[in-house]
Amino acid sequence: MRNPASFFNSIQRPACVVVPRVDVHVQKAMATIYHDRVRYAVMSGGHTGMTGWNSVQDGILIFFGKMKSITYDESRNRATIQPGVRWGEALSQLEPYGVAPMGGRLGDIGTGLLLGGGVSYLAPENGWSTDGVTEMDVILVDGRQVTVNASNQYSDLFRALKGGGSRFGIVTRFEVEPIRVGRRSDKNWYGGVILYPESSAEALIRAVHKFVQTNTDPKAAALFILGYVMQNGKPVASHTVAYFYKGSSLPRDVFGDFLDIPHDFESLAPMSYIEATDVFGAGDDRGFGHRFSGTSFVGEPEKCLKAFRDFQRFATESAHAVNSTVFGLTPIPLHQIETARKKGGNALQPALRPYLSAHWNTVFLEGQEQIPAKVELGLKWLMRRNPPCSGAPLDMNESDATQNVYATYGDYEFLKHVYQKYDPTRFNVRYSQGPIGL
Numbered sequence: 439m440r441n442p443a444s445f446f447n448s449i450q451r452p453a454c455v456v457v458p459r460v461d462v463h464v465q466k467a468m469a470t471i472y473h474d475r476v477r478y479a480v481m482s483g484g485h486t487g488m489t490g491w492n493s494v495q496d497g498i499l500i501f502f503g504k505m506k507s508i509t510y511d512e513s514r515n516r517a518t519i520q521p522g523v524r525w526g527e528a529l530s531q532l533e534p535y536g537v538a539p540m541g542g543r544l545g546d547i548g549t550g551l552l553l554g555g556g557v558s559y560l561a562p563e564n565g566w567s568t569d570g571v572t573e574m575d576v577i578l579v580d581g582r583q584v585t586v587n588a589s590n591q592y593s594d595l596f597r598a599l600k601g602g603g604s605r606f607g608i609v610t611r612f613e614v615e616p617i618r619v620g621r622r623s624d625k626n627w628y629g630g631v632i633l634y635p636e637s638s639a640e641a642l643i644r645a646v647h648k649f650v651q652t653n654t655d656p657k658a659a660a661l662f663i664l665g666y667v668m669q670n671g672k673p674v675a676s677h678t679v680a681y682f683y684k685g686s687s688l689p690r691d692v693f694g695d696f697l698d699i700p701h702d703f704e705s706l707a708p709m710s711y712i713e714a715t716d717v718f719g720a721g722d723d724r725g726f727g728h729r730f731s732g733t734s735f736v737g738e739p740e741k742c743l744k745a746f747r748d749f750q751r752f753a754t755e756s757a758h759a760v761n762s763t764v765f766g767l768t769p770i771p772l773h774q775i776e777t778a779r780k781k782g783g784n785a786l787q788p789a790l791r792p793y794l795s796a797h798w799n800t801v802f803l804e805g806q807e808q809i810p811a812k813v814e815l816g817l818k819w820l821m822r823r824n825p826p827c828s829g830a831p832l833d834m835n836e837s838d839a840t841q842n843v844y845a846t847y848g849d850y851e852f853l854k855h856v857y858q859k860y861d862p863t864r865f866n867v868r869y870s871q872g873p874i875g876l
């Protein structure tokens with residue numbers, strides 16, 4: 439079994455690992471876990487940054503490493519994806535058909551992303567990755583299996599699973615509507631990465647605020663990774679931004695502000711969608727603990743600038759104890775929110791206004807088993823001083839286990855109701871780690 443992405447999740451030892459090959463294996467495992475009241479966890483791609491969400495000490499781990507099939511029905515444009523598939527595999531297998539499922543921005547990430555919402559470079563035009571899901575097979579907490587979609591008797595569960603995370607059941611089949619992106623040889627996207635010096639960071643933050651508020655072109659996508667790599671106990675700036683446009687150039691009326699900010703290096707070129715998903719590599723490093731925490735920003739850039747200055751202070755004070763740390767910003771434009779609603783909506787249900795989804799991700803030293811107390815305090819300080827803005831949900835995939843992500847969702851009350859309906863004894867909350875607040 440491959441180690442999880444965060445080293446902190448390699449430390450706990452389950453008493454038993456169930457490696458299902460068919461749904462009935464999951465049904466039997468859950469029925470037994472439920473009957474015998476055993477602690478459990480589920481792992482698909484293993485990429486969560488939340489310690490304990492895909493690992494369990496002395497309990498049962500359900501690991502989807504053998505359920506990795508992908509099929510494609512060209513006549514309906516539907517792909518069926520089993521939970522053990524990673525996005526790089528899904529993209530490669532569907533590439534001959536010129537389509538791509540909406541997944542993540544790193545190939546090593548797995549399908550757990552769909553349950554947390556999920557953001558890809560296709561998001562501005564097509565919604566969150568979970569908005570591409572059309573049907574799921576779900577094993578409920580007591581081992582019963584149901585098929586959920588937008589129009590059957592389980593439409594409430596379907597909606598809750600689209601962004602509600604791991605609390606509502608175990609998904610054994612995702613049916614998704616992929617996006618027609620073309621083949622690897624079709625260089626119908628343009629973009630790549632630009633590296634900026636420390637002196638450009640604040641200009642970038644002002645520019646991304648303007649971009650998310652004013653850009654109305656859904657063919658534009660960007661990911662801002664402002665970060666520091668620690669060298670000899672000092673943070674060295676590594677501010678990297680990926681820009682993509684579905685077209686033959688980065689139009690100046692969309693990207694001009696970013697292109698004019700002084701930068702050290704740029705690598706921009708025509709490329710296919712599948713190549714765009716690889717500009718940061720697969721993200722398959724192992725051996726380092728990760729710790730995510732999230733926030734969000736609406737309106738003027740001042741709050742984000744303050745959060746960035748706090749982050750700089752955190753980076754300086756943690757430099758001896760960590761490998762690297764990043765402050766990531768993903769623009770969530772109004773057209774993305776409107777598209778998600780048109781597709782039926784998801785559990786996040788943001789307010790109808792653009793925002794920046796933000797996270798801090800700290801990567802610890804190789805083999806380091808515990809987060810040093812001073813760094814832990816620093817992370818808590820960052821979260822306390824920079825709470826999410828109202829109506830702009832936290833990204834469950836990139837938040838901290840102590841943050842109540844559900845409380846930032848527009849559909850919080852609905853989610854509590856659905857959880858109560860499908861897990862009336864609250865078994866999942868009592869016997870499994872995961873998002874808090876239900």
Ligand SMILES: Cc1cc2nc3c(=O)[nH]c(=O)nc-3n(C[C@H](O)[C@H](O)[C@H](O)COP(=O)(O)OP(=O)(O)OC[C@H]3O[C@@H](n4cnc5c(N)ncnc54)[C@H](O)[C@@H]3O)c2cc1C
Binds near residue numbers: 487553608609836872
């Ligand atoms: C370096 C890095 C980069 C990232 N980049 C992005 C990005 O670009 N876009 C983005 O949206 N996210 C990103 N993420 C976050 C990532 O999407 C989430 O961590 C996601 O949950 C990972 O899914 P997984 O299957 O790989 O992980 P896992 O750790 O296997 O699962 C994550 C969670 O989902 C639960 N789960 C998994 N499968 C199932 C299932 N079938 N049924 C029920 N519950 C299940 C697990 O129990 C766990 O709680 C990134 C994370 C890292 C560490």
